[in-house]
Amino acid sequence: MTRRVVILNTDIDAVVCSIERSQTLPADLEMADLEIYASYQRLLENEDLSTPLAAILALTEMMERSNAGTMFELLNELKGGAEALSRQSSNPIGLNAGCELFIEFITLFPHDAATFSDLKTELIQQGRQYAEQALTYRTKIAELAFDFIKDDSVILTHSYSRVVLQTLLMAHKRKRISVFVTEARPRGMGIKTAEKLTAVGIPCTVVLDSAVAYAIEKVDFVLMGSEAVVESGGLVNAVGSNQIAIIAKAANKPFYALAESYKFHRMFPLSQYDLPSHNPRLLSFPQSLNSTRRSSFGRRASESASTPIKITQEDIAQNNPDVDYTRPDLISLVFSDVGSLTPEGVSQYLVGMFAG
């Protein structure tokens, strides 16, 4: 079996995988890995598709190409494909959720079609249909959340989330709102949100990530998007969400998470470091200075300390996490296309879905 150590450049276009294997995999499986990842990347270029949906569509494309003759073979292929995707992504949570959902669905699908290829076609059809339908979920969620937005609300949001954006745009049509957006370094996605909001006329200000505590008293509530909602009822989202949740709790402001149902994931992280996106390199202290000291043992002392230390934004970005985990007791409500759920309700929901 493979052991995986993932060091991925944050620039998605340059896929650099370094995989240590104890056994070599057959060549065609390696090809299949790269193929599925390539189709996943291609699907992600569509702005509207989120990672779980892109994963589901990538799996359907894989099914199309597949030569499997029985259900068992097909499922194995799909599971392999899901694993491949997960290996090659630095932040596999979203796509894990989507893959799990799709594979579970296929497992429970009644196998009473005439021939296997009919069944396959049916499944591919289902996958595509779902992805289409899922694009309407954002509107559903926006409508649910709309009831909680009072006139003249001041809303705080974080980074860039399509579902939050849609909710705000919809609310703007019928009520007056103003929005604080955090900058969300290092990627600065919050600025993108602020630009889009200002373009339609919503009063919007970018807030420093470190100024959230300063601004929290002016805010009525916090709206947060999500990458995944996990078994504990907690939230996995862009790094900074946990901080904002803690500040909101201290200031007694409601914290609402918006999540489509395909983001519900059966993982149960025990802490920040229990997330699949965590690796030991994150937040580690640099080793380079010590090693150069050791190797320059022979040189004179004055020469070894000649080059000044320069830390670039790139270095910072690589050493810092992309996502964090927010505990369920900090979340007031989760708005989803299946209804408004309390964090306890989410876990009951997940059990119902995957245990049925």
Place this chain on the structure above:
Amino acid sequence: MSSSREGAGGADGSADGPKSRGLRIFSHFGLPKTPGHQIKGDIHPAIIKLGLQFSEFKICGANARCIATLTAFKTVIQDYVTPPHNTLSRHLMTHLSPQITHLVNARPMSVTMGNAIRQLKLEISDSDIDLPEQDAKDELCQKIDNYIRDRIIIADEVIEDLAVKKIKEGDVVLTYARSSLVEKILLRAHSQNKHFSVIVIDSRPLLEGKTLLHSLTSTIPPIPCTYALLPALPSLITDADVVLLGAHSLHANGSVYSRAGTAMVAMLAKEHSVPVMLCCETYKFSETVMLDGFGKNELAPVKFSPGAPKSNSNLEVLNPLYDSTPASCITAVVTEVGLIPPTSISSIPLALGRTTL
């Protein structure tokens, strides 16, 4: 201090036989005696009059009671004649003691009265033996006037100056019942042409907030006011920018002994992150530690609950007048030495240049 009469629970006497456990645990509260009680000893008419006013609740509020008591004592001192073979500094106190007891019987003494009387005793015992009597008496009366002037009147003015700076233009100020000091602060802010509005929260038994309303709306132009009873507080606290409260006394652990209901106002304000300013002169500080509003309290007479059902062996009507607010709910205490956090009152004597309060 609360009167420690046991078993005086029922307003209609204790002729109903043994009371249940529940009714017993409240018996230490004690009820004020009805006026017209027996006058023991030789009580000065000014004191008798004062006693009646206290028991009828005609004079209400820590400052008012203290000033009235001290003023009455001035009259008593002036009318006092030292008996032969006695010195003023030793005998005056024994003369005053029954007067004080009479007042306490009318209504339990407030911390302010206690502090003032203690100070008075100190002054009396310090008075020069060689002074002629009238001079000694005049000196004492002067000291009493100074006390009132320095520790109440001028202190109030300094506190007003400090507190008014914290009321910003357009603020919504919330206050509870009627504190004489808060009233002065609001009127002073208004006289400086600041525009602000006031929410007055009130509660039975005394419904003192209405008096405050009258005085606030009698200004020209009237201050915009909202009035509501205590249960309505949660819907109004979100609009408030600052909460101003008065106190009966402030204790060594920072807890505030004040009109019943103050604790809930402070608690809700803290939950909604509204700053709570407690306005309190230093002469109200007490070195005792107060744990909760239960150990020491006072009941208002039943006449303050018109329409309430009559007490019987199973039902009792209680009107506790005070409660204790924990220090954690108060943001700042405004005193004449400045704004201090509630837990720092032990540093006050140092600030005042004294060894005790």
Place this chain on the structure above:
Amino acid sequence: MASDPQSAANQRIVEDLVSRLRRRQVVGSRATALETLLVLRQVISKARFSNIDQLTDVIRSVGRRLVEAQPKEHSVGNTVRKVLHHIREEYHTASGPPAVESSFSIAKFVLQGQPRRQTVIPKSEARVPLKENDPDDPDSFARVLKPVLMEAIQDVFDELETVYDNIAKNAKDHIHSDEIILTLGMSKTVQSFLKSAAHYRNYTVIVAETAPSFGGREMAKSLSSAGISTFLVPDSSIYALMSRVNKVILGAHAILANGGMFATSGSLLAATAARSYSTPVVVCAGQFKLTPLWNLYHEYGALDFGDPSAVLGFEEGDLVDKVDVVNPYYDYVRPELLDVFITNYGDHPPSSIYRLLKETYDDEDNEL
């Protein structure tokens, strides 16, 4: 739709209740629930329908009118939803298991996550085949279903009638000897709860008066006449006495989907004070008060304001036009401040109210 003579009769019954609700001649959760049930019973017995959708449409339109008449009385909407839920249940058991779903999509699979409905023992033992939309005999559907529905409605009636007894029957397990209980206002549910416990235990009750309605006075009188030692105190001393209180028992006007509740004004003060002393807060409420709505507490008007002259009467003459008076009737209490709901169907923590709602009502009825 029902034909014209029926609908005219229907109209009259419904309009009568609508106007009484609007004029607040019917107040109180249980009273309005009973009245609504009577109206619905009439409507169903007189209605003509040949399939399930027509029936639900009729009931929903009636429900909508009643709820619009008095949106603050949530038990009206709750009763309508409960009746609809029973109707659908009866219909499903009577018409046999539904045909196998031909379309099984991922979306439906995801929805499986919804809490399952409890399986109910079917009322109709004999499965008479249900013919919908039969062109020859349009009333056959109605004829078969109506008696079953009437039984179901009678069940809801019985539930409403016995709500106090059911809640009170376990009272002695919740109150122990020599405890001091704090309550406020006048709630018949709490009253029967406390009186029932008094048969077995000796304890003390502190009742807060709850100005300006002074419901607490009535409560104190009634409790003391039942032999419970009672103290009547003004609202201002709730915090002062809280250090000695063992439990706070409150009534509710409506229980919301997140586990919070609307209760008589003053309840939030008592619950907050109790929280600071870690005193448990117990709420006694019938299940008909469960409301599947979430965001009601955001509406300022949801508090239902009362007559300001009760707070500052006209005898204060010159103050009246210079001062704004606020007199809300209800408080919204957050679920974090409550410990348990004692209902006629058992005790529930606020976190499981959501699940209870899913079992009691159908999702499609949340918006009537």
